[in-house]
Amino acid sequence: MVEVVILGTGNVAFHIFQTFSEAKNIRVIQVYNHKKVSLKSFSKLIDTTTNIHNLKPADFYLLALKDDVISEIAQQLNNHKGIILHTSGAIGLNALQSATNFGVFYPLQSFSKNNTVDFTEIPICIEANSTENLEKIKSLALEISTDVREIDSEQRKALHVAAVFVNNFSNHLYSIGAEICDDHGIDFSILKPLITETALKIKNLKPREAQTGPALRNDQKTIETHLALLPNKHKHIYNLITQSIQDLHGKKL
Amino acid sequence: MVEVVILGTGNVAFHIFQTFSEAKNIRVIQVYNHKKVSLKSFSKLIDTTTNIHNLKPADFYLLALKDDVISEIAQQLNNHKGIILHTSGAIGLNALQSATNFGVFYPLQSFSKNNTVDFTEIPICIEANSTENLEKIKSLALEISTDVREIDSEQRKALHVAAVFVNNFSNHLYSIGAEICDDHGIDFSILKPLITETALKIKNLKPREAQTGPALRNDQKTIETHLALLPNKHKHIYNLITQSIQDLHGKKL
Known part of the structure; x- marks a missing residue:
């Protein structure tokens, strides 16, 4: 069982939260957003926080955030040993390089709030700062999708x-x-x-x-x-x- | 049972031929093309002709032809009492006005030779020179599709x-x-x-x-x-x- 903290509450965060919650070997343990109002729909289901310094220890910190804050937020997670992931198609792996363990978890799909999404056939594009982390991210991705592909930042x-x-x-x-x-x-x-x-x-x-x-x-x-x-x-x-x-x-x- | 002569052997003609052949109350009795070689795939299945003056008497003459020959071919069918139909999205009803009974039978779909097509949900846009003919065309269209709509030439x-x-x-x-x-x-x-x-x-x-x-x-x-x-x-x-x-x-x- 791997434990995941999700940072962000937008469409991508919402759908990943849902599919992770249904996955057999994944437990979402916390959701973070800097605005309390954005956490409203999550707070009944799960521990939430608006304080980035209160994040729980976890295997993965999934940053489903706007592109322009990814690097900045990642820097505030320096002290965590878990793998820091972002979910962006446009942002390079190196935006997370302040962390010890990091990678990319990019589901190639368009998410809308009111659409249910079956992740099984959604390609998950993964990348990591080490072979060991890549294997861990791959295992995570295979929990929700049958189509996991190694794609580098340029691709x-x-x-x-x-x-x-x-x-x-x-x-x-x-x-x-x-x-x-x-x-x-x-x-x-x-x-x-x-x-x-x-x-x-x-x-x-x-x-x-x-x-x-x-x-x-x-x-x-x-x-x-x-x-x-x-x-x-x-x-x-x-x-x-x-x-x-x-x-x-x-x-x- | 209504009898249909199809003029043309392209993708639209081919797919309409197939679906008409499977329809309970439609019998395709002949396929016309001015080139013998184009009739090759039809000639084993059905009576074919390259002579426009040899068309059989039928309830419908379906012109699944290139836009620029529709009007000209229609003029050669003057002596037929059956309803002359074209299948074009771009050509007005009046291109057939040399005929006595005429209308439009436009299936709104993209047809490729190597794709099988299920007509059941393809919208068929119909138009006719009289209410009586419109009803007949509607009955024909309802034999293959559940979505038949009256659409005028401008629309x-x-x-x-x-x-x-x-x-x-x-x-x-x-x-x-x-x-x-x-x-x-x-x-x-x-x-x-x-x-x-x-x-x-x-x-x-x-x-x-x-x-x-x-x-x-x-x-x-x-x-x-x-x-x-x-x-x-x-x-x-x-x-x-x-x-x-x-x-x-x-x-x-």
Whole structure:
């Protein structure tokens, strides 16, 4: 049984708290946040503290915090022997170098408060300051996920950018789709099966092979009809992605 | 039992042929293409013809053809009493007005040759030149799908643009994600659970509410780190979608 203190109360902290609490060999023993109000939903379930000097001895201190405070908080945990972990895609391992034992525990998923998350298939990207710590972090990660991968800081940064494209940016394209539907009195739900199919298709096909549409076909007539129908604010995105598709697939505009 | 002649042998024709063949009350009686070689995979299963003047009498003539030949082919079907249908998102109902009975049968989905498709939940957008024909088309559509919606030509055009955003453009963002992974020695499969979750999340949340990421948080430091890591060709897309997210959510760059 390993004992974990979680620092932070945001979406990542919340979901990791939940999955750790259900794991057989993990015991969350404390949750920290500097604001008492943020601890409200945890305080009925677990010991909480707003005082960083009152953290309990533990095997792991999981910093599920905003990127810009990770290094600073880590420095205040100098005296702890447990492994200090952060959960950020964008922050290097060396942000924790003031500690003795440290590593990264980055679950590659987008967390929202109101969504239940099954961690079993979520890739956990791990990194550590020593082989011994890496093994310990791996064991921790395998308690909740079947997909644990060693990813170094440079790769993790690249992965974080890639995640922005496939997650944040795709979701924004869904928002634009919803806006176009609203503007024309169409129920957005009509697009949901297409959105699902688009995502599921790349389970078996490379995205490049799955590409379809007027940009790929270089169907200028349809492209012009689409541009005529779009408000200016969306024309630029339409043009730029159309051109990017044609560049990737070697078509001429 | 209604009888259908399918004109065209592309992905849409192929998948509609398959689902119609399995439907209880539909009988596909003939497939037409002007090229004999294109009919090869159909000719063992069904009567085929390359001669448009040899089409059999049928209740429906389904034109699953390239947009730019729909009107021309429809004109050659003047003497048929069956309902002439096209399957295009981009073409208006009036492209078929040379016929007596006509309408639109637009399945809102992206079809690839090597993907099996379950039509049950695919929205079928229908339109017709008369209430009577609309009812007949509706009955046909309900044979294969539970989601049949009356959508007029203007709405269908808007829907087609929205579909380009959520399907073609999202898929291209997956391609960019895959490219970034390749460039950094990361197996693209690591992004697949995130892609699936991103698509599934909007079943319960509006895309606008599901938005997360550095653009939404106006996290300049992360945005700059991402831009520094990206090749020039992807910087423009990153910047433009970041700005579009901030415009939609009322953040300032």
